[in-house]
Amino acid sequence: xxxxxxxxxxxxxxxxxxxxxxxxxxAEAVLEAIRxxxxxxxxxxxxxxxxxxxxxxxxQRILNEIGISGIEMVNMEDACASGSAAxxxxxxxxxxxxxxxxxxxxxxxxxxxxxxxxxxxKDDLEGLFGRIMxxxxxxxxxxxMYQYGTKVEHFALVSYKNHLNAVKNPRAMYxxxxxxxxxLNSPVICEPITLYQCTANADGxxxxxxxxxxxxxxxxxxxxxxxxxxxxxxxxxxxxxDYTVSLSTVNASRRAYEExxxxxxxxxxxxxxxxxxxxxLVHYENLGLCPKGEGARFIEEKRSYINGDVAVNPSGxxxxxxxxxxxxxxxxxxxxVQQLRGNCGERQVENARVGLTHTMGGGVSxxxxxxxAVHILVR
Amino acid sequence: xxxxxxxxxxxxxxxxxxxxxxxxxxAEAVLEAIRxxxxxxxxxxxxxxxxxxxxxxxxQRILNEIGISGIEMVNMEDACASGSAAxxxxxxxxxxxxxxxxxxxxxxxxxxxxxxxxxxxKDDLEGLFGRIMxxxxxxxxxxxMYQYGTKVEHFALVSYKNHLNAVKNPRAMYxxxxxxxxxLNSPVICEPITLYQCTANADGxxxxxxxxxxxxxxxxxxxxxxxxxxxxxxxxxxxxxDYTVSLSTVNASRRAYEExxxxxxxxxxxxxxxxxxxxxLVHYENLGLCPKGEGARFIEEKRSYINGDVAVNPSGxxxxxxxxxxxxxxxxxxxxVQQLRGNCGERQVENARVGLTHTMGGGVSxxxxxxxAVHILVR
Numbered sequence: 006x007x008x009x010x011x012x013x014x015x016x017x018x019x020x021x022x023x024x025x026x027x028x029x030x031x032a033e034a035v036l037e038a039i040r041x042x043x044x045x046x047x048x049x050x051x052x053x054x055x056x057x058x059x060x061x062x063x064x065q066r067i068l069n070e071i072g073i074s075g076i077e078m079v080n081m082e083d084a085c086a087s088g089s090a091a092x093x094x095x096x097x098x099x100x101x102x103x104x105x106x107x108x109x110x111x112x113x114x115x116x117x118x119x120x121x122x123x124x125x126x127k128d129d130l131e132g133l134f135g136r137i138m139x140x141x142x143x144x145x146x147x148x149x150m151y152q153y154g155t156k157v158e159h160f161a162l163v164s165y166k167n168h169l170n171a172v173k174n175p176r177a178m179y180x181x182x183x184x185x186x187x188x189l190n191s192p193v194i195c196e197p198i199t200l201y202q203c204t205a206n207a208d209g210x211x212x213x214x215x216x217x218x219x220x221x222x223x224x225x226x227x228x229x230x231x232x233x234x235x236x237x238x239x240x241x242x243x244x245x246x247d248y249t250v251s252l253s254t255v256n257a258s259r260r261a262y263e264e265x266x267x268x269x270x271x272x273x274x275x276x277x278x279x280x281x282x283x284x285x286l287v288h289y290e291n292l293g294l295c296p297k298g299e300g301a302r303f304i305e306e307k308r309s310y311i312n313g314d315v316a317v318n319p320s321g322x323x324x325x326x327x328x329x330x331x332x333x334x335x336x337x338x339x340x341x342v343q344q345l346r347g348n349c350g351e352r353q354v355e356n357a358r359v360g361l362t363h364t365m366g367g368g369v370s371x372x373x374x375x376x377x378a379v380h381i382l383v384r
Numbered sequence: 385x386x387x388x389x390x391x392x393x394x395x396x397x398x399x400x401x402x403x404x405x406x407x408x409x410x411a412e413a414v415l416e417a418i419r420x421x422x423x424x425x426x427x428x429x430x431x432x433x434x435x436x437x438x439x440x441x442x443x444q445r446i447l448n449e450i451g452i453s454g455i456e457m458v459n460m461e462d463a464c465a466s467g468s469a470a471x472x473x474x475x476x477x478x479x480x481x482x483x484x485x486x487x488x489x490x491x492x493x494x495x496x497x498x499x500x501x502x503x504x505x506k507d508d509l510e511g512l513f514g515r516i517m518x519x520x521x522x523x524x525x526x527x528x529m530y531q532y533g534t535k536v537e538h539f540a541l542v543s544y545k546n547h548l549n550a551v552k553n554p555r556a557m558y559x560x561x562x563x564x565x566x567x568l569n570s571p572v573i574c575e576p577i578t579l580y581q582c583t584a585n586a587d588g589x590x591x592x593x594x595x596x597x598x599x600x601x602x603x604x605x606x607x608x609x610x611x612x613x614x615x616x617x618x619x620x621x622x623x624x625x626d627y628t629v630s631l632s633t634v635n636a637s638r639r640a641y642e643e644x645x646x647x648x649x650x651x652x653x654x655x656x657x658x659x660x661x662x663x664x665l666v667h668y669e670n671l672g673l674c675p676k677g678e679g680a681r682f683i684e685e686k687r688s689y690i691n692g693d694v695a696v697n698p699s700g701x702x703x704x705x706x707x708x709x710x711x712x713x714x715x716x717x718x719x720x721v722q723q724l725r726g727n728c729g730e731r732q733v734e735n736a737r738v739g740l741t742h743t744m745g746g747g748v749s750x751x752x753x754x755x756x757a758v759h760i761l762v763r
Contacts (some may be wrong), residue, residue: 026507027507028507057440060505061436061461061463061746061754062461062462062463062745062746062754062755065617065746065754065755066507068617074617074618074619075616075617075618075619075632075635076616076617077615077616077617078462078617078754078755079460079461079462079469079473079615079755080460080461080462081458081459081460081461082440082441082458082459082460082461083441083457083458083459084440084441090458094458094473097480097482101476101480103476126439128405128406128407128445236456236458237454237455237456238444238447238453238454238455238456238457239453239454240453240454253454256454366441367440367441367444375440375441375444375457376441376444376457376458
């Protein structure tokens with residue numbers, strides 16, 4: 006396989022834009038990514054668009070807005086990992102020699118579709134009995150507390166850090182510093198998870214232009230290389246299943262480290278799937294940043310802060326930047342690329358050279374996740 | 385690129401099954417394809433699922449039903465060409481050496497979602513003013529009549545042939561022979577298109593197992609090779625645009641012929657996108673089966689009948705087999721593979737060796753189609 010590089014990224018602010026069409030939201034991010042890459046729109050050979058609720062032919066509708074037509078376009082869905090799936094297939098198209106210039110888009114408009122929690126489908130028996138996302142993560146939190154002595158304050162600390170980071174991110178949805186006390190005293194959603202420890206549905210889009218080695222040299226851009234790309238569904242639940250472990254995250258990240266030839270200790274910046282505060286804490290462990298059961302200590306010692314061992318969610322993460330489902334994976338790519346380029350101003354991670362994105366999608370009855378995507382980017 | 389082969393196919397009957405879950409409909413087709421291929425479910429390395437309205441993580445939900453988990457799964461959407469997109473990516477995964485055994489699924493359950501015509505989206509200005517599918521194809525019909533002297537009877541003949549074919553297809557939705565008179569006298573949907581010249585929304589699923597050369601030899605199956613795979617969006621409308629031409633079909637089929645090293649005269653069997661009777665007639669021309677303007681003569685001379693020059697839609701096509709949007713492309717693959725294997729009983733095309741599938745997806749304001757997929761299969 007050939008090398009593939011990110012030549013350009015674009016992103017709207019994440020938030021609620023009920024008055025905008027999804028195609029306009031998407032086009033804003035695409036235009037920024039194309040300009041950032043310095044490519045001509047006519048050079049784009051293939052385009053992938055990740056979304057979950059945009060309706061039919063979203064990719065086509067977005068690109069029609071900016072005069073791109075006739076090329077191969079595919080819309081991809083893997084729940085909250087949809088944008089990451091689009092990014093992976095852009096990577097594959099270049100790595101497999103199908104094309105020199107490929108566009109990946111992630112977009113979502115939820116403000117006119119879902120208020121609060123995503124309701125279970127009528128064929129989701131467990132969901133109908135209450136096993137929806139907040140309950141799942143509340144059980145994970147409870148179990149982690151039981152097994153490892155983790156306290157509710159540790160979960161709240163994650164949310165505190167991410168809200169602090171988002172204050173410095175002009176594209177984040179929530180840019181307000183919250184104290185640990187405020188976080189713990191916010192309304193209980195599903196005990197021990199409180200409101201300010203949940204991500205918020207959002208509208209928004211992000212995009213990336215992925216190019217071949219030949220093209221990145223021609224463009225004269227700082228080469229941000231895609232060193233690993235892994236996408237897998239969750240494993241089946243088994244008898245000895247540990248509720249505090251995301252097996253798909255463990256498997257996907259180990260494969261990605263091997264593919265990139267690095268270890269977790271080499272990472273400078275991570276954007277990971279903090280749909281709830283507890284998710285980030287357990288993913289410290291799942292990604293191998295610390296031993297199993299030591300997630301609480303990891304956040305307590307501020308090792309995931311911007312100036313810690315590895316900056317986790319310097320953008321504010323899903324918790325504060327907002328979570329436009331299909332756009333989230335490419336929003337993570339946007340942040341990591343800008344960090345590796347040194348473009349992040351007040352929230353810049355010093356001398357960031359190696360970054361990782363991690364996105365989880367969905368949850369199927371009997372599976373721990375519908376999709377898990379891990380990408381490693383290196384400058 | 386390596387060679388890729390279809391080792392197994394499966395398909396439900398197309399029809400209306402409001403009492404079934406989409407995951408059950410999909411699982412039925414997948415199980416048949418897996419058994420037909422003779423592979424172990426655990427051998428499947430990647431799975432793609434095409435659908436347009438099944439909700440989030442349909443691929444995961446279907447495969448969870450039959451105990452497949454942990455592998456890469458991506459849901460793909462390209463309107464009515466969604467199943468063909470899934471088939472193309474299964475082909476690419478094998479051709480690019482990513483995997484030896486890949487599953488492509490197409491599935492849809494429309495009976496609880498859409499009655500009659502698909503309504504326009506609120507951001508589709510032209511659709512809101514009446515430019516929906518029946519109107520578009522009525523305009524194509526009118527223009528063809530004006531430019532080439534085609535008569536309404538010619539369009540009706542297409543529908544007559546496809547209904548006749550479907551009588552011999554136990555998996556078709558409508559299995560009733562209709563006379564040209566009955567077709568012309570059925571209620572007018574959009575003049576000159578009458579009810580029996582429109583495809584019908586349906587529920588259903590189809591699936592294919594795509595494998596490498598090494599694997600097809602090991603399985604000892606008749607090798608049906610994927611000789612060409614092309615997917616592209618429609619071109620932008622231009623000043624001198626001819627309403628009777630589908631540029632994306634012209635372009636995709638020419639590229640496919642080149643890729644396969646064959647011409648239209650080599651085709652024995654075709655499953656093409658006859659969403660309306662007029663569509664099949666103009667696609668005779670678009671696919672190069674006859675010169676421009678001679679589609680009427682082509683059907684009049686019965687050259688597209690099962691015993692004609694090339695059997696077009698021996699399954700009954702979208703007009704009679706039914707049109708479960710995301711499943712249609714793989715339903716076409718099912719028919720062509722069974723024809724190449726000589727498994728089609730009363731509707732068998734004698735000594736079929738080369739087959740083509742053609743699927744069109746969507747229509748975006750200002751574009752003539754959202755997606756066009758052409759595959760060529762050879763035994």
